[in-house]
Amino acid sequence: MASINHHLLLAAAAAVLLLAAAATATASRVTVTSLANTTSSLVAALGSSGIIAGGRAANASANTTAAAEPTVYEMLGKYGFPPGILPAGAQGYTLDAGDGSFQVTLPGDCVVDVQGYKLRYRSNIYGNVRAGSIDGLDGVSVKIAIVWVGIHDVEADGGDVTFHAGAISKSSPADGFQTSPSCQ
Numbered sequence: 001m002a003s004i005n006h007h008l009l010l011a012a013a014a015a016v017l018l019l020a021a022a023a024t025a026t027a028s029r030v031t032v033t034s035l036a037n038t039t040s041s042l043v044a045a046l047g048s049s050g051i052i053a054g055g056r057a058a059n060a061s062a063n064t065t066a067a068a069e070p071t072v073y074e075m076l077g078k079y080g081f082p083p084g085i086l087p088a089g090a091q092g093y094t095l096d097a098g099d100g101s102f103q104v105t106l107p108g109d110c111v112v113d114v115q116g117y118k119l120r121y122r123s124n125i126y127g128n129v130r131a132g133s134i135d136g137l138d139g140v141s142v143k144i145a146i147v148w149v150g151i152h153d154v155e156a157d158g159g160d161v162t163f164h165a166g167a168i169s170k171s172s173p174a175d176g177f178q179t180s181p182s183c184q
Contacts (some may be wrong), residue, residue, distance in 0.1 A: 089180075099128065160173060
């Protein structure tokens with residue numbers, strides 16, 4: 001009887017995860033925050049209540065990370081951008097594959113120094129991405145003299161990254177953005 005209950009609970013947990021994945025896929029949105037962490041938490045909770053034996057919980061947890069979605073930094077690369085245009089520590093992102101709209105979530109507001117410029121990132125960054133172009137950017141600004149000016153577009157082309165802030169554009173070699181800066 002205990003074996004049957006164990007299998008039923010595992011099947012129910014798997015069904016919940018599949019329904020969540022199907023709902024996400026149906027909306028044509030990729031949401032990456034921590035499906036693996038959610039699954040691991042579910043497995044750990046079932047394990048701590050004695051429903052799943054410790055060895056099985058550990059194996060189920062290890063299996064969830066093998067199919068992890070790409071990180072936001074890897075997704076930037078798929079669109080032609082170096083990872084260092086975002087600070088280190090992004091917690092997750094959503095990306096609508098249909099129209100390219102996205103949201104990136106950071107642990108909090110953040111200021112970084114990059115190639116002699118101060119950049120400020122809000123905890124939630126929004127925009128639209130396609131190959132070599134991010135437009136409609138909201139949540140990133142650059143300090144020019146004593147004023148913070150919003151960066152509204154970013155382009156990656158020919159080994160350079162160009163940032164557009166107000167009427168000002170600045171190109172820098174993409175090589176300078178290979179490492180994500182740490183927040184101050």
